[in-house]
Amino acid sequence: MNIHEFQAKEIFTRYGIPVPRGIVVATPAEAEAATKELGGQSVVKAQIHAGGRGKSGGVQLVHSPEEASEVAGRMLGSRLVTPQTGPQGAPVQKLLIEESVDIKKELYVALTIDRGHRGPALLVSTQGGMDIEEVAANDPQDIHTEPVDPLLGLMPFQTRRLVRHLGLDQAVAGDAAKVLTAIYRVFVENDCSLVEINPLIITGDDRVVALDAKINLDDDSLFRHADLMEYRDVSQEDELEAQAADLDIAYVNLDGDVGCLVNGAGLAMATLDVTTGAGAAPANFLDVGGGATPEKVANAVKIILSDSKVRRVLVNIFGGILRCDVAAEGIVLAYKETGSTVPLVVRMLGTNMVEGKALLSASGLPVVFTDTLTEAADAIKQLNV
Ligand code: GDP
Numbered sequence: 412m413n414i415h416e417f418q419a420k421e422i423f424t425r426y427g428i429p430v431p432r433g434i435v436v437a438t439p440a441e442a443e444a445a446t447k448e449l450g451g452q453s454v455v456k457a458q459i460h461a462g463g464r465g466k467s468g469g470v471q472l473v474h475s476p477e478e479a480s481e482v483a484g485r486m487l488g489s490r491l492v493t494p495q496t497g498p499q500g501a502p503v504q505k506l507l508i509e510e511s512v513d514i515k516k517e518l519y520v521a522l523t524i525d526r527g528h529r530g531p532a533l534l535v536s537t538q539g540g541m542d543i544e545e546v547a548a549n550d551p552q553d554i555h556t557e558p559v560d561p562l563l564g565l566m567p568f569q570t571r572r573l574v575r576h577l578g579l580d581q582a583v584a585g586d587a588a589k590v591l592t593a594i595y596r597v598f599v600e601n602d603c604s605l606v607e608i609n610p611l612i613i614t615g616d617d618r619v620v621a622l623d624a625k626i627n628l629d630d631d632s633l634f635r636h637a638d639l640m641e642y643r644d645v646s647q648e649d650e651l652e653a654q655a656a657d658l659d660i661a662y663v664n665l666d667g668d669v670g671c672l673v674n675g676a677g678l679a680m681a682t683l684d685v686t687t688g689a690g691a692a693p694a695n696f697l698d699v700g701g702g703a704t705p706e707k708v709a710n711a712v713k714i715i716l717s718d719s720k721v722r723r724v725l726v727n728i729f730g731g732i733l734r735c736d737v738a739a740e741g742i743v744l745a746y747k748e749t750g751s752t753v754p755l756v757v758r759m760l761g762t763n764m765v766e767g768k769a770l771l772s773a774s775g776l777p778v779v780f781t782d783t784l785t786e787a788a789d790a791i792k793q794l795n796v
């Protein structure tokens with residue numbers, strides 16, 4: 412789960428990581444009052460679940476309360492398009508009004524899971540404020556990484572190595588080390604998959620401040636963080652993905668026109684690969700899960716069919732815990748309820764496959780049956796839609 416910058420900064424504050432003074436607002440009048448309170452000048456920051464705001468007009472320095480109101484009026488209610496949002500952008504409903512600070516140096520700090528070493532890794536670079544992907548491509552030696560042993564935690568010698576890489580003066584090295592230690596605690600105690608500060612700045616008067624804050628939380632840990640669940644902002648999520656999450660269906664919206672109904676995450680991944688390999692583009696990843704009922708399968712199919720990109724549906728069910736007849740019943744239910752005529756290619760194998768196929772045949776739905784996944788992908792490719 413993604414959270415907003417102002418929420419991540421609330422967490423940072425609880426862990427003693429310095430952030431600029433800031434006020435969250437939802438109207439131009441509030442932006443004006445907040446800027447007055449901050450001394451008549453501020454930085455207006457659009458709160459969306461994506462970065463790249465600086466380049467796209469979502470972070471603006473204003474020099475008076477009136478200007479803050481004007482900029483806020485333009486941002487609020489709009490959709491901000493950044494290199495990370497896709498062309499549809501993300502809705503701006505809240506702004507963070509922050510005191511403007513005097514930047515001497517911009518650094519990059521991030522903590523994430525490194526699958527290579529199977530544990531957290533702390534990364535720093537002296538090129539803060541830039542896209543880290545760009546630094547990785549053009550100047551990889553400026554990214555220093557410390558893999559952390561999760562049993563030992565972040566060791567002081569590692570913190571010292573990271574600070575040394577950043578080439579900081581004695582005056583700020585200690586405070587920078589404290590921030591690194593604190594973000595490791597943030598990461599572990601909140602079950603994060605990412606904590607990123609870009610930029611972490613050194614101010615003109617030698618303070619270390621997190622100017623930006625990005626936190627991703629591991630969805631599978633949210634059950635033990637009721638307080639963090641309150642940070643969820645559904646308006647920032649893909650509408651179909653949010654619906655699917657509420658129904659406990661693993662679903663990711665993609666760009667193509669082939670709706671995919673699959674049971675099992677691995678089978679769903681293979682289905683996407685083979686479909687793409689055959690020259691067709693999947694509209695989604697969907698794993699309906701093992702213990703699904705006809706109603707749950709029907710809900711999954713309805714999500715697929717309510718995606719306006721979908722022009723054909725590929726069903727790949729390996730009947731085990733989820734029986735083929737249960738899946739078929741759900742599919743028929745969803746088509747009956749929606750009145751959809753979108754053609755289906757169905758590959759069903761395993762428990763009750765004969766019953767499942769019979770149900771689909773008898774339903775009158777536009778179904779093509781295939782035996783293997785490769786045949787299914789070819790049949791999808793050949794469907795004239
Ligand atoms: P992002 O573009 O979505 O990652 O948003 P950031 O919060 O990182 O802001 C983008 C850039 O705006 C930063 O890298 C800074 O250079 C600049 N910026 C943000 N806040 C301030 C501020 O208070 N003072 C100044 N001078 N620049 C700021």
Ligand code: MN
Pocket residue numbers: 462463540609610623
């Ligand atoms: Mn940033």
